[in-house]
Every structure is written in structure tokens, then in C-alpha cells.
């Protein structure tokens with residue numbers, strides 16, 4: 001049986017539905033749904049993603065597809081009472097891509113198909129505008145040439161430039177040198193029919209020259225080629241990159257939507273626009289969008305003309321759609337509400353008004369800033385549109401980092417040199433670069449850059465990804481730059497219209513009110529942009545931390561109701577602990593004590609301890625460190641108010657603490673009363689070829705038991721003191737890098753002896769736990785043996801990853817990216833847990849540990865503890881908590897709640 005490749009829709013009736021996105025793509029499924037809801041859409045049909053996948057596999061159309069397309073075209077002719085290719089009454093169609101998941105601007109679209117030298121005359125007659133018809137024809141030729149015949153669009157530009165020049169000459173305007181200014185002085189709308197006819201002739205010549213064949217005048221030949229080209233565009237480089245960045249599978253394919261053309265450029269009663277049912281930047285509930293009279297859809301998004309606001313405001317001055325076309329606005333306003341209620345999410349809508357008649361061309365769940373995503377989700381719960389658990393699942397935890405983006409410090413007193421549209425929130429500084437390649441090159445050298453462009457296009461994607469922020473001179477809040485930056489979480493200021501970029505000279509200038517140049521920004525000059533306010537500053541302006549905001553606070557409270565796992569923080573100082581607590585951390589999962597040793601007063605004692613000739617000398621140095629460590633731990637206990645505080649005994653190889661500079665070595669020798677040569681010899685002795693697998697972790701405790709003894713004493717002294725102050729304390733003492741029962745047993749003896757001594761001195765006991773990190777495969781495999789001496793396991797997945805894969809965490813940068821690029825590894829295993837390998841060891845360790853000691857509790861404290869995908873895995877295998885850096889705590893809380901909801905499917909209703 002031939003499969004059904006084509007699904008039709010017209011007003012009030014459709015074969016498809018919203019739920020069929022995998023088959024019809026997002027655009028096709030939603031067009032069908034809009035038709036079902038009685039919303040006016042231009043009639044058309046969707047060619048399925050299955051047809052695309054078949055085409056890409058076979059290299060030709062699958063059997064039955066062309067017949068189905070022909071049948072549906074006849075049906076469309078009946079619906080529209082026009083005929084495809086008919087000279088008197090031509091039907092024109094658009095051919096648009098539409099994948100299951102929206103990939104804005106990544107794939108191709110062709111408009112005005114069906115035009116040729118004859119039908120263009122018919123269109124001119126029907127529309128009573130030769131100019132309009134030839135404008136449509138040249139657009140088709142340009143798009144067809146570029147998309148189907150793969151002719152570089154720049155090759156078409158001289159023809160258009162020549163037409164602009166001719167008009168400029170006729171109007172006796174002075175001729176600017178660069179094409180950009182020329183396009184501004186002589187916009188498309190000024191080109192007359194005669195000029196456009198010349199452009200059409202030129203475009204046809206360019207097509208013949210570069211493709212070796214004339215432009216096909218047969219409309220069906222155009223249509224078939226356009227469908228094939230849209231199928232192929234699924235695999236273009238930018239679409240592939242976009243999929244990789246957004247985890248969209250490569251085997252989904254795109255659907256193709258073929259629809260009767262409607263025109264927003266048929267004169268003053270026609271228009272086109274883009275709207276959001278809520279503000280995509282702040283999440284505020286207000287109908288929001290942009291439109292242009294007498295224009296085609298791409299004019300709004302391409303940012304060539306700066307669009308007008310949809311709704312009336314004190315500044316709109318009659319230019320809003322609400323004022324200019326009140327009936328269409330009212331209808332659109334009603335429709336947007338219907339759509340939001342139906343889809344239960346903020347919608348991003350495209351519409352066209354043709355001679356006073358409104359059509360919806362698209363609706364989809366709108367891309368939004370992270371802040372907006374939280375606000376919209378929480379508001380929708382309050383409006384009764386969503387349940388709290390659905391709201392939690394609506395947020396992408398990875399992007400919540402945006403809520404923590406810094407803002408401009410008002411105290412910095414910086415004054416903006418220019419202002420644009422606040423397109424994607426956050427303030428960021430960097431060197432200004434004017435093209436994507438420079439952005440990438442600078443970023444690879446570790447430099448922070450702001451990509452500054454007149455406008456961006458999908459070709460700039462790699463540069464936008466590499467840049468810390470994006471600034472454009474043109475385009476509104478729905479321009480490519482704005483939409484893509486928001487999706488990527490990059491701060492972006494768009495439509496900064498006083499900015500003019502001269503790519504040739506590598507300089508941007510800002511114009512003042514009288515047209516004079518007020519500021520020059522040269523290549524690599526530092527600038528700061530604030531995507532929350534739209535301001536642009538010269539130099540590096542001081543920024544301050546952001547606040548979570550009330551909606552995020554609400555959502556975080558909800559997460560507590562559904563999360564099984566707790567979120568702790570890796571914190572080494574009382575300040576970090578306080579930050580973590582303010583973000584809702586439920587304890588400290590890892591305090592790396594070595595970080596406490598680097599301050600000036602302590603490092604001398606640490607070095608003295610390391611270089612000590614014998615135990616006595618070492619104990620003398622350790623005695624100097626004891627009061628410092630006791631203070632450190634007391635500080636943590638006070639902040640954490642009875643929540644668990646996990647303190648790791650000294651872990652790094654001692655060599656890391658030794659001086660490298662000559663003068664430091666000299667100073668150390670003097671303090672210790674030994675010769676420089678002696679110190680140098682000792683440093684050389686401590687050198688290791690492979691320090692990560694060397695004398696570190698518990699091995700230090702085995703060789704120098706007085707070191708852990710001092711640290712344990714400090715922990716328990718601090719615990720007793722803080723308890724005596726009337727606070728609760730819950731210390732956890734953690735042994736790093738153990739691989740055997742023997743090592744842990746030896747540490748346990750030291751810990752118990754010190755505890756006895758400290759408690760006797762204080763005349764009271766403090767409850768504490770002793771556990772180990774699992775950072776070595778042997779430890780995981782023999783977890784039942786280790787569990788004899790441990791009350792908890794904390795998976796140090798940074799080390800466990802490096803020791804399991806045999807990949808150095810410090811040196812992997814030279815080859816790991818290639819492994820990911822080639823698909824040998826799905827992701828960087830130091831960012832997202834290698835669940836198959838490392839994850840399996842974690843699973844084994846939990847299972848064996850639990851058998852040996854049922855009350856054992858488990859956490860993860862490697863960087864993976866803040867990674868949403870790894871958190872999902874931690875939930876599945878039953879960890880008690882994840883621990884991550886303080887700033888990632890809110891992200892981890894949401895991720896943990898989502899993981900619980902997904903695993904248990906116990907929704908909170």
C-alpha cells in the first residue's frame with residue numbers, strides 16, 4: 001500500500017492535528033490545528049517528514065509522492081479558484097520547511113512559486129500592479145536561484161544594486177559607495193516596475209550563467225525542485241550545527257508545507273507581522289509584536305526595515321497595527337488568546353493581512369528568555385492553565401543560568417553610547433569584532449568577544465555561539481539575532497539604529513542626533529552590552545549579580561514538593577556556603593580543604609609541613625595550621641546551621657603547594673632555617689611524573705597520619721565549639737581517593753582516636769559521619785568492602801571519569817572535542833556523565849554498598865552534580881543527593897525535580 005505522504009488543510013477543516021508533529025512537523029501540525037479551530041489560514045497541504053527521510057535515503061522522491069502532490073494541487077486549485085500555471089488566473093504557492101522541533105531560519109523557504117514570464121502578466125493584471133508582480137517574480141528568481149540551484153545570493157546583489165543606482169540617479173540623490181547605505185537610501189519599495197523588469201532579466205541571466213540551465217518556466221518543475229531542495233536543506237551545515245546545539249536528532253527530517261500565497265505587500269491595506277502572546281524577554285502577559293505595512297513576512301524577520309509595534313502605546317503615534325488596522329488587530333487579538341488557551345503555552349505567531357483580510361501563517365511555542373520561561377510557567381499555574389508539575393517541566397534547567405547573569409552595576413556610573421532593543425537579557429563585556437570568523441578565532445584563544453553586525457543571518461551562527469554577546473544595528477525583537485541569541489542564552493542588543501558598521505575598514509561608528517559621529521568602535525575595542533536594557537557602553541563596565549526573582553523563588557518552592565533528591569553545594573568558604581544556602585542548598589556536599597591553604601598566612605606553614613624532615617617537625621608545622629583550620633570549619637558550621645557539612649581530608653599531591661619562583665624558595669629556606677639547595681632538593685624529590693595517580697588523597701594520610709589527624713581535630717574542635725554556642729552541627733568527614741578497605745580502616749582508627757580525645761576534652765560528643773569518595777574503579781567494584789568503614793559514599797565523578805576512561809581531565813582538550821564531533825562519545829564525559837561506563841560503576845557501587853550496609857547514603861560531588869542530564873541519571877540510580885557549585889544550585893534543584901517527575905510519573909495535581 002502506498003503510504004499517505006500528504007495532509008491537507010483549509011479553513012475549518014484539516015486532515016492533520018497538533019499532536020502529529022513528528023509526521024507533519026511543528027508548522028504543518030499547527031497549521032492543521034489552526035484550521036480545525038476555525039482560524040483563517042491560507043489553504044494548503046503538508047508533505048510528511050517520512051517523505052523527506054525516504055528522499056534523503058533514496059536520493060529521489062519515494063513512489064507515490066509526486067502523484068499525491070499533483071492531486072493536492074488540483075484540490076488547492078479548486079479551493080482557491082485559481083490554477084497553477086494559468087496565465088489569466090495564476091495560483092502561486094509557498095514552499096516552506098517545518099521540522100518537528102522549530103529550527104528558526106535554519107532551513108529553506110521559497111515563495112511565489114508558479115510565476116514565469118506569462119503568469120507574471122496575469123498576476124500584474126489581477127493585482128493591478130505590475131510593480132507588485134515583477135517584485136514577486138524577482139523574489140522567486142532570487143530564492144529559487146539560491147535555494148534550489150545553490151547560487152550564492154551575493155551573486156544576485158549587483159543586479160539589485162544597479163536598479164537602486166538607476167533610481168538614485170533619476171531622483172538625483174547622491175550615490176553612496178557601499179551597498180548597505182544604498183539599500184537604505186533606495187529601499188526595495190522604491191523600485192518601480194521598469195527597474196524590477198530589468199532585475200528579473202538580470203536574475204534570469206545569472207541563473208543561466210551559474211547553473212547552466214534557464215530558470216524553469218514550468219510551474220510543476222519549479223514545485224518539484226523546490227520540494228527536493230527543502231528536503232535537502234535538512235542536511236545543510238547550519239541546520240546540522242543547530243541540531244547538535246539543541247540535541248535534535250538528525251533522523252527526524254523536515255516536513256514541507258505548500259500553501260496558497262497570500263500577500264502582505266499588496267498596498268496600504270496589506271501588512272505582515274510577527275506576534276508573541278506574552279513578552280518573550282520578560283514573560284510579562286501582554287500581547288506583543290511587530291508589523292510592517294505593505295511588506296512580506298521575511299521583511300520583518302530579516303531586519304531590513306525596522307518594524308512597528310503591534311499594540312498602541314504612548315509612543316506609537318498612530319503607527320501601531322491597533323491604530324492603523326483596528327479590525328484586523330481585534331481579530332488577531334482574539335485569535336492569539338484562543339491559540340494560547342489551546343496550546344497552553346506562549347505562542348509565536350506569524351500573520352499576513354492581504355487587502356484587509358487576516359491570515360495566520362504559523363503558530364508555535366515561542367522561544368523565550370530563561371526569565372520569561374519561568375515567569376510564564378508560574379503565571380500560567382496562577383491562571384489555572386497549567387499544574388505546578390507541568391510548570392516545572394516547562395523550564396530548561398540548563399538555561400536558568402541566565403537568571404544569574406550579571407547586570408550593569410548602577411554604581412559604575414557608566415553612560416551608554418547607544419541604545420537598541422533589549423533582545424536577550426544579561427550584561428556582558430568583550431572585544432568588539434565585526435564578523436563570525438573573528439568571533440570564533442578570539443573565543444578559541446579564550447578571549448571574550450561581542451559580535452557586532454549590521455544584522456545577523458544563519459551563516460553567523462558559529463560566531464554567535466562563540467561570542468559572549470551580540471549587538472546588531474538593525475532588526476527588532478523578532479529579528480534573527482534576537483531570536484537566536486535568546487535561544488542560546490547570549491545577551492543581545494538588536495536594532496541599535498545609531499550604530500553604523502563599516503566592515504571594510506573594521507570600524508563601527510555611533511551617530512548623534514545631528515548625524516555627527518559621537519563614538520568610534522575599532523576592531524577589538526572593549527565594549528559592554530546590556531541585553532536587559534538595550535544599552536551599549538564603551539569599555540568594560542562593572543557588572544553585578546542577578547537575583548532569582550519572585551517567580552523563580554515560587555518555582556523552587558514547588559520543586560521541593562516533588563524532588564526526591566536533595567541538592568547540596570560544593571563550597572569551601574563561609575561566603576560560598578551562604579550563597580549556596582540562599583539558593584536553597586541543603587548542605588555542603590564537598591569542602592575542598594586544600595583551597596583553605598593558599599592564603600598568605602597559611603601557605604608558609606603548609607610548605608613547612610611538606611618540607612619537614614621528620615614527624616616532629618611536621619607536627620610543629622601542623623600545629624600552626626590547626627587554629628586556622630578550626631576557624632575555617634567553625635565558619636562553615638555556623639553558616640550551615642545544622643545542615644550536613646561534608647569536609648574532605650587533604651587530597652592534592654603535595655607538590656602543588658610548593659613554590660616555583662626562586663625568591664619564594666629563598667624565603668621558604670630562610671623561614672625554615674635550611675639552605676636553598678636543601679629546599680630545591682626536596683622539591684625535586686616530590687616531583688611526580690603522573691601526580692594525579694601519584695602521592696595524593698588517602699595515600700597522604702597513610703604516609704603522614706598526622707596530617708588527617710590535624711584536620712579531623714580541627715573539624716571536631718570546631719563542631720564542639722559551634723555546638724557549645726547553641727547551634728546544631730552535622731559534620732561529615734570524607735576520605736578521598738581510597739581504593740581499599742585497608743586504607744579506610746587506617747583512617748577510621750585515626751579519626752576515632754582523635755574524636756575520643758576531642759570529646760573527652762570538651763566533655764561532650766558531637767554526632768558525625770565518616771565516609772569515602774568513590775573515585776577509582778577498584779573502589780566502585782569493591783564497594784561492599786569499603787562500606788564496612790563508611791557511612792556514606794560520595795562519587796567523585798571528575799576523578800572517576802578520568803580513571804575509568806584513562807583520560808586525563810587536565811589534558812583532554814586536545815582530543816576530546818574531536819571524539820564528540822565524530823560521535824565516538826556522545827558528549828564530553830567531564831560535563832555530562834558517561835552513563836554507560838562511569839555510570840555503570842556508580843550503579844555497581846551503590847548496589848554492593850547497600851547490600852553491605854543498608855543505611856549507607858550516596859551523593860555525587862563531581863561537576864556532574866550540576867549537569868541536568870547527569871542529575872537525571874543520578875535520580876534513576878537512586879542517589880540521595882547531588883552537589884554542585886553554589887551558582888548551579890537553582891539549576892540542579894529544578895533538574896532534580898524534573899528527574900523525579902519523569903521517573904515516578906507521580907504528578908502533583
Ligand code: PEP
Pocket residue numbers: 590592651775795796797798799800861862863
Ligand atoms: C571529583 O574527583 O569528582 C571531585 C569532586 O574531586 P576533585 O575535583 O577535587 O578531584
Ligand code: MG
Pocket residue numbers: 775796798799
Ligand atoms: Mg577527585
